[in-house]
Amino acid sequence: xxxIKDVAAKAGVSISxxxxxxxxxxxxxxxxKAHITRVMEELDYxxxxxxxxxxxxxxxxxxxxxxxxERTIGLSELSLITCAANAASAxxxxxxxxxxxxxDARDLDRLVRQELVDGxxxxxxxxxxxxxxYLNERxxxxxxxxxxxxxxxxxxxxxxxxxxxxxxxxxxxxxxxREICFLNQSKETHDSGYGPVVRxxxxxxxxxxxxxxRGRNEFCAADAAEGYRKTAAILAETPxxxxxxxxxxxxxxxVIKAIEDSGKSIPSDVSIVAIVSSEATATMFIxxxxxxxxxxxxxxxxxxxxxxxxxxxxxxxVPRRLVPCRLFERMSxxxxxxxx
Amino acid sequence: xxxIKDVAAKAGVSISxxxxxxxxxxxxxxxxKAHITRVMEELDYxxxxxxxxxxxxxxxxxxxxxxxxERTIGLSELSLITCAANAASAxxxxxxxxxxxxxDARDLDRLVRQELVDGxxxxxxxxxxxxxxYLNERxxxxxxxxxxxxxxxxxxxxxxxxxxxxxxxxxxxxxxxREICFLNQSKETHDSGYGPVVRxxxxxxxxxxxxxxRGRNEFCAADAAEGYRKTAAILAETPxxxxxxxxxxxxxxxVIKAIEDSGKSIPSDVSIVAIVSSEATATMFIxxxxxxxxxxxxxxxxxxxxxxxxxxxxxxxVPRRLVPCRLFERMSxxxxxxxx
DNA sequence: CTGTTAGCGCATTCAG
DNA sequence: CTGAATGCGCTAACAG
Numbered sequence: 001x002x003x004i005k006d007v008a009a010k011a012g013v014s015i016s017x018x019x020x021x022x023x024x025x026x027x028x029x030x031x032x033k034a035h036i037t038r039v040m041e042e043l044d045y046x047x048x049x050x051x052x053x054x055x056x057x058x059x060x061x062x063x064x065x066x067x068x069x070e071r072t073i074g075l076s077e078l079s080l081i082t083c084a085a086n087a088a089s090a091x092x093x094x095x096x097x098x099x100x101x102x103x104d105a106r107d108l109d110r111l112v113r114q115e116l117v118d119g120x121x122x123x124x125x126x127x128x129x130x131x132x133x134y135l136n137e138r139x140x141x142x143x144x145x146x147x148x149x150x151x152x153x154x155x156x157x158x159x160x161x162x163x164x165x166x167x168x169x170x171x172x173x174x175x176x177x178r179e180i181c182f183l184n185q186s187k188e189t190h191d192s193g194y195g196p197v198v199r200x201x202x203x204x205x206x207x208x209x210x211x212x213x214r215g216r217n218e219f220c221a222a223d224a225a226e227g228y229r230k231t232a233a234i235l236a237e238t239p240x241x242x243x244x245x246x247x248x249x250x251x252x253x254x255v256i257k258a259i260e261d262s263g264k265s266i267p268s269d270v271s272i273v274a275i276v277s278s279e280a281t282a283t284m285f286i287x288x289x290x291x292x293x294x295x296x297x298x299x300x301x302x303x304x305x306x307x308x309x310x311x312x313x314x315x316x317x318v319p320r321r322l323v324p325c326r327l328f329e330r331m332s333x334x335x336x337x338x339x340x
Numbered sequence: 341x342x343x344i345k346d347v348a349a350k351a352g353v354s355i356s357x358x359x360x361x362x363x364x365x366x367x368x369x370x371x372x373k374a375h376i377t378r379v380m381e382e383l384d385y386x387x388x389x390x391x392x393x394x395x396x397x398x399x400x401x402x403x404x405x406x407x408x409x410e411r412t413i414g415l416s417e418l419s420l421i422t423c424a425a426n427a428a429s430a431x432x433x434x435x436x437x438x439x440x441x442x443x444d445a446r447d448l449d450r451l452v453r454q455e456l457v458d459g460x461x462x463x464x465x466x467x468x469x470x471x472x473x474y475l476n477e478r479x480x481x482x483x484x485x486x487x488x489x490x491x492x493x494x495x496x497x498x499x500x501x502x503x504x505x506x507x508x509x510x511x512x513x514x515x516x517x518r519e520i521c522f523l524n525q526s527k528e529t530h531d532s533g534y535g536p537v538v539r540x541x542x543x544x545x546x547x548x549x550x551x552x553x554r555g556r557n558e559f560c561a562a563d564a565a566e567g568y569r570k571t572a573a574i575l576a577e578t579p580x581x582x583x584x585x586x587x588x589x590x591x592x593x594x595v596i597k598a599i600e601d602s603g604k605s606i607p608s609d610v611s612i613v614a615i616v617s618s619e620a621t622a623t624m625f626i627x628x629x630x631x632x633x634x635x636x637x638x639x640x641x642x643x644x645x646x647x648x649x650x651x652x653x654x655x656x657x658v659p660r661r662l663v664p665c666r667l668f669e670r671m672s673x674x675x676x677x678x679x680x
Numbered sequence: 681c682t683g684t685t686a687g688c689g690c691a692t693t694c695a696g
Numbered sequence: 697c698t699g700a701a702t703g704c705g706c707t708a709a710c711a712g
Binding site (some may be wrong): 343344345355356359360363365387388390391393394395396397628664 | 704705706707708
């Protein structure tokens with residue numbers, strides 16, 4: 001492997017000149033720079049990442065950190081991580097994956113102390129996350145993917161749950177639906193303060209009133225059988241319901257079945273839209289489900305971009321970015337049925 | 341941050357003694373070693389990963405590499421990657437994620453040439469994968485997760501598809517089923533030579549004969565509607581079918597619906613077992629689906645362990661390990677119905 | 681069994 | 697605008 005020394009020798013300049021030609025942190029005449037560039041190409045030179053890190057005290061590596069707790073929102077997608085890797089790569093960074101098996105900051109300490117990474121991207125932030133005070137204390141730059149009310153001063157990117165709920169209601173409303181039921185996740189999840197569940201619930205209350213929708217704001221445990229039971233009960237109690245907004249992929253099949261078993265059909269009698277869902281889920285059903293899907297790529301590019309901006313100090317404000325989900329209209333939604 | 345120098349000074353020994361006490365690559369007397377260990381703890385010393393790498397020419401970082409192509413088998417799980425990270429971490433390694441967006445070995449070259457990693461774990465290996473000759477040529481140690489007939493000489497770990505199919509047939513057979521249909525993935529996937537589809541198909545042919553099962557060996561496109569159509573057709577043609585083995589989570593809801601619409605019920609009339617599936621999928625349906633699930637954790641520990649063994653040259657053979665899926669009996673399977 | 685020392689490949693001072 | 701020299705923190709010869 002060619003080193004910077006080889007390049008310098010062949011180009012007839014000093015090592016530092018080559019170094020500056022690469023980094024640009026000091027003016028180099030156009031012609032020597034061009035010459036050096038050519039020699040680098042001839043030698044197929046690549047800077048040695050490790051050596052560069054040791055000298056510069058910056059590794060150009062960021063860590064993406066998954067905590068012990070498994071959440072129910074569909075954040076657990078491989079594509080999110082590959083997006084992160086791609087985003088990092090595009091900015092000249094590497095992405096290492098850390099997965100914490102316990103909820104103990106010492107696990108994190110073990111990793112951080114090796115000084116392998118310049119910054120950390122925290123996934124699945126949860127209430128009173130021990131990782132946040134730890135990173136603050138040690139002054140490790142970090143960014144949250146997801147947010148929590150217990151950490152109001154941090155940088156984050158997150159799904160805009162409120163706007164997503166608003167859009168779903170408004171869109172259904174535009175199709176004539178006036179009686180809409182929101183099937184959120186479980187009450188336990190809500191009561192534990194899990195952000196997405198709390199925010200969507202509040203948003204549904206507010207926006208359904210704003211849009212003059214008669215809304216039912218319900219919880220449902222993450223289980224197809226529960227989805228069935230709940231939906232059947234709702235249909236029995238308020239048969240005028242013409243649309244369901246569902247924030248839990250696991251209950252969809254139960255919801256669909258309950259609607260069909262009640263003698264109604266989708267979407268002519270009842271519409272279903274799944275929020276914070278995914279194409280993979282949507283296409284598993286008949287009919288294919290209309291969804292609002294997380295903008296995983298955009299969110300990740302933001303998260304990684306902001307984190308790296310922080311590292312390179314070209315940014316000084318605390319970035320907080322919310323991105324609503326995007327609508328994918330499929331076969332489970334239609335205009336509200338005519339009133340008899 | 342304390343450095344090795346600080347430890348040496350405080351312990352009253354030389355730097356190299358500390359180094360050897362850590363690595364164990366040269367004998368150190370028990371008492372000095374104990375003393376050094378104590379001093380390290382007092383100083384809360386952690387070796388600097390980068391400096392160590394530069395000096396030793398080993399980074400103790402491995403890359404997990406996802407290719408451009410998206411495969412249909414459920415390998416796309418986040419848990420696989422976190423397992424890989426955990427396995428690596430347990431062995432003192434870090435895991436970086438590389439995601440190739442093109443099918444070009446030059447992308448890989450760009451990464452490898454930075455000499456950031458000691459070895460590579462290739463995911464989702466496909467026919468005539470360009471990455472394999474490249475890595476061989478450059479002498480980069482690597483390991484395959486999944487395998488392909490176009491690379492018969494490499495080290496790999498993989499799901500034992502044949503044994504999984506055998507077990508599924510045998511298990512159903514033990515419950516009295518004699519007419520079993522295997523719903524594989526699409527014919528196009530098979531004809532393109534995709535290993536899992538080819539191997540399961542062949543295995544079904546062989547083992548259903550061995551076990552005296554009247555088997556239908558069918559393809560089905562990855563779509564719930566196709567699953568419905570296909571299942572309905574099969575039920576019409578061969579109504580004596582009492583069990584379906586399905587290797588495609590995307591069609592399950594169609595299969596279930598077709599069976600129910602034909603007036604039969606699950607599992608009393610017809611059993612369903614999904615192979616190479618997952619709990620997440622299984623619990624999305626009513627009834628919960630009996631599955632054979634990939635031993636992701638075990639496979640990953642094997643893959644990472646073997647790769648690292650290779651790196652550290654405590655191993656010289658080419659490891660090839662197959663692990664069949666494990667049965668999770670749920671509600672979609674039961675004894676074959678009595679013959680009329 | 682332990683100490684001394686020369687790099688690993690590069691970034692970055694200090695001189696010119 | 698460019699070159700020479702120092703050292704990042706550690707490993708691994710070499711020397712005792």
